[in-house]
Amino acid sequence: MIETKLKQLTGIDQYESILNFDEPNIVRGLGRSYGDQxxxxxxxxxxxxxxxxxxxxxDTGLLKAESGISIAEIIEVFINKGWFPPIVPGTKFVTLGGAIANDIHGKAHHVDGTFVNCVSEFTMITPEKGRLICSRSENEEIFYAAFGGLGLLGWIDTVTIQLKKIETSYFKTEAVKVSNLREMIDAFSEYDQNYRYSVAWFDPLAKGESLGKGVLSLGNIARLGEIDSGKQKYPLKLHSQKKLDLPMFLPNFALNKLSGQILNKIIEYSQANAPELTHYDKFFFPLDAIGQWNRGYGTRGFIQYQFVIPMNDEYKILKEAMNLISSSDCTPFLNVLKKMGEGSKYLSFPMEGFTLAIDFPISKKLPALIRKLDDLILSAGGRVYLGKDAFLGKEVFRKMYPQWEEWQNVKLQLDPEGKIQNETSKRLGLLSYL
Known part of the structure; x- marks a missing residue:
């Protein structure tokens, strides 16, 4: 936990203005990283x-914009022209700079990969080498090291991304109820060939033969002829600007096993009975409809623990992880299970396998559970997502991310004095060359 009061500079309009800035610093976008990044x-x-x-x-959908623009703002400008960002995370309130720093991924990672696959180039201001153009043909090593690099290599100035052409802003969806984990894994494989987008929810409190029971949600972007006549009047409808704000933090005592059971019953019903035609906002960004939703976790806050494991022992490892979670006294609330394709390089999180993200309210017993999960994931050859991590230690990190030294060599070339740093870099020892 960070006790020191944060200093802050606002209104950074040109990164060159801080090249001679002596104090350590880190850039913040919209603050959607769950940890201390x-x-x-x-x-x-x-x-x-x-x-x-x-x-x-x-004609081509190629967009060049400054790094502080959000996915929401890009959608607002280009949706009515029939263009949409091809890779989005679970919130549209993330900047292009943040998307690169975390190498974000979405519901079609097994097909489309991570955010690196839709970026053609970016410009970066670095303490040692000034402004650099980074792409697959120019400064290639820096280009790939920036994706998942936690914003530590330099200040990303402009980003050029490829948007995706769409006919409507709706998805044709299907919900598949499964009775256990084995059925869930088999369902992912069965429906892969028919649906580009897939994500699953499971009951985190289920045990025994029901362990892993849940709903697999599937979708494809709807063509114009696949939506009803009423929607055809406005086939590229924008998301609503209205949202319901949680006015206050819920009391901490409200977060218990009973409330968790009630919430999961509601989620199960809503997932299983989703409409066959769903707007992108509900399909991709359901939590965005609730402003300040994090207040629902009380004043103690929460973490989202996300890991990925390779394919070879996915059933065994996921079963053990789910058993650890369901038998702990740390009541989980929201969760997402997805299938992943091939990963990228350096500190980028994804690998071919299954990824699970699950929310835990902060409690005294939580660190012990996280350590057990870390050991399990490490033994399976998997890793924890640094963009959401709050607990990972230096030694475990280095085993999960064996390319960390190669990444650090890139950092050393661009920022030898370690001007750009954050609490994550300290905790994980990413500036050990100083």
Missing amino acids: AVLANGFTLKNRMSRIIAFDE
Whole structure:
């Protein structure tokens, strides 16, 4: 937990203005990282306000914009023109810079991969080498090291991404109820060939023969002829700007096994009875409809623990992880299970396998559970997502991410004095060269 009051500079309009800045610093976008990635106790947290659109090719869908623009803002401008970001996470309130820093992934990772696959190039300002153009043909090593690099290599200035052409803003969906974990894994494989997008929810409190029971949600972007006549009047409908705000933090005593059971029953019903035609906002970003939703976890807060394991022993490892969770006194609330395709390089999280993300309210017993899960995931050859991590230690991190030294060599070339740092880099020993 960070006790030191954070210093903050706001209104960063040009990164060159901080090249001679002596204090350690880290750039913060919209603050959607779950851990300590975008904060710095003994230094400055810089607010990125650069969000202009620089160029757009209406024929190809190639967009160049400043790194502080959000996915939500991109959708708002281009949805009515029939263009959409091809890879999005579970919230649209994330900047392009943040998307690169975490190498975000979505419900079609097994097909589309991570955010790196839709970025053609970006410009970065670095303490040692100034402004660099990074792409697959220019500064290639830096290009790949930035994806998942936690914003530690330099200040990303502009980003050029490829948007996806769409006919409607709706998804044709299907919900498949499964009775246990084995059925869940088999269902992913069975429906892969028919649906591009897939994500599953399971009952985290289920045990025994019902362990892993849940709902697999599937979808494809609807073509114009696949939506009803009423929706055809506005086939590229934008998401609503209205949202319900939680006015206060829920009391901590409200987070218990009973409330967890009630919430999971509601989720199970809503997932199993989803409409066959769903707007992208509900399909991709259901939590965005609730402002300040994190207040639902009380003043103690929560973590989201996300890991990925390779394919060879997925049933055995997922079963053991689910048993650890369901038998603990740490009541989980929301969870997401997805299938992943091939990963990228350096500190990028994904690998071919299954990924599970699950929310835990902070409690005294939680660190012990997380350590057990870390050991299990490490033994399976998997790893924890750094963009959401809050507990991982240096030694376990280095085993999970064996390319960390190669990444650190890139960091050393660009920032030898360690001007760019965050609490994650300290905890994981990413600046050990200093």
